Amino acid sequence: MSKQSGLGDNFYLHGYDVSGDINSIAVAGGPATLDTTGIDKSGHERIGGKRTGSMGGTCFFNPGTDRVHPRLSTLPTTDVIASYFRGTTLGNPAACQVSKQVNYDGQRGDDGAFTFTFDLQCNGFGVEWGRSxxxxxxxxxxxxxxxxxxxxxxxxxxxxxxxxxxxxxxxxxxxxxxxxxxxxxxxxxxxxxxxxxxxxxxxxxxxxxxxxxxxxxxxxxxxxxxxxxxxxxxxxxxxxxxxxxxx
Known part of the structure; x- marks a missing residue:
């Protein structure tokens, strides 16, 4: 398979397709590192700890029905499931996670743009990559x-x-x-x-x-x-x- 861009990607948030409101998205995951550096070492030693992960990015302000602002602005305390699809071809890679939403921060730029950053932290499981x-x-x-x-x-x-x-x-x-x-x-x-x-x-x-x-x-x-x-x-x-x- 050849190299690909991220054009045509989708992002779904607990039963809502908010792809059209997302400006950028980052998916991170893996084991949290535990520092095990001995006093006889001059560089850090680390081992893998608990599995973790996150999805976060920037979205546009869209207060329309079923759009991104009504979804993220409530800052729910319950779990939400997030899914990132690398394109919409059957079998393509996709990442999913059970999440806690930890922020929804707005920025109004001097150019007039009004965007928000959001962060979804894994809860109970790490980020999981699979196929659609x-x-x-x-x-x-x-x-x-x-x-x-x-x-x-x-x-x-x-x-x-x-x-x-x-x-x-x-x-x-x-x-x-x-x-x-x-x-x-x-x-x-x-x-x-x-x-x-x-x-x-x-x-x-x-x-x-x-x-x-x-x-x-x-x-x-x-x-x-x-x-x-x-x-x-x-x-x-x-x-x-x-x-x-x-x-």
């Missing part, structure tokens, strides 16, 4: 088997998944992750079915055991018992590449 199972925001009008992505091989290290649901009309819908060894016969992945939706916007993180087998091909599907006419949503899968992933 939807091409940006996907809209299903009935139960649908989405297109699959190829992860090259099966792995027995478990997975995590993130859902952003933006709009729903109907009685109920459930978003599930399925996998396959041959890209033909698919089955539900135990632990990767999101909570049934019956109304409104939402976001959710779910996970399997860290020794669960996730097969090569993966897709997002929608199912229903009572019917629905529209669901706008996005999904990210984080397929662990090493054994013993813990949080």
């Amino acid at each position: 199972l939807t091409a940006g925001v996907r809209t299903d009008t009935a139960a649908t088997n989405g297109s699959s992505i190829d992860t090259a091989a099966s792995a027995a290290f478990g997975a995590q998944a993130y859902l952003q649901a933006y709009a729903f009309t109907g009685t109920d819908v459930t978003v599930k992750i399925q996998d396959s060894a041959d890209n033909s016969t698919f089955a539900d992945v135990a632990g990767l079915s999101f909570t049934q939706l019956t109304a409104g916007r939402t976001a959710e993180r779910i996970a399997t055991a860290n020794n669960a087998t996730i097969r090569r091909y993966i897709r997002a599907v929608t199912t229903t018992t009572g019917g629905f006419s529209s669901l706008a949503f996005s999904v990210v899968i984080v397929k662990n590449e090493i054994a013993g992933q813990v949080f």
Whole structure:
């Protein structure tokens, strides 16, 4: 794969697509370092500590309904789930995190620009990079088997998944992750079915055991018992590449 720009990226915040209001975004993550420098050393020694991460950046002032200002200005004390999509092609890299919003600071420049900076700090889990199972925001009008992505091989290290649901009309819908060894016969992945939706916007993180087998091909599907006419949503899968992933 060749080098890419960040043109066409998307940013989703707990059931809202605020991409058009974001001027810049930064994604940071990894273990917090612990200083273990001995008195016999002339340089710092460090080891990895607890997993951490953040998403933050600059946004424009947009007080419109469902836009960024009504979302960030409330400074919620509850968790919010943030998702950064590197473009809107199925299978592209995407980063997600469960977050606490820690600020929303406005600046009015001498050129007349009115922007805000915001910072979302990971809570409970670190920032997680995975791949998109939807091409940006996907809209299903009935139960649908989405297109699959190829992860090259099966792995027995478990997975995590993130859902952003933006709009729903109907009685109920459930978003599930399925996998396959041959890209033909698919089955539900135990632990990767999101909570049934019956109304409104939402976001959710779910996970399997860290020794669960996730097969090569993966897709997002929608199912229903009572019917629905529209669901706008996005999904990210984080397929662990090493054994013993813990949080």
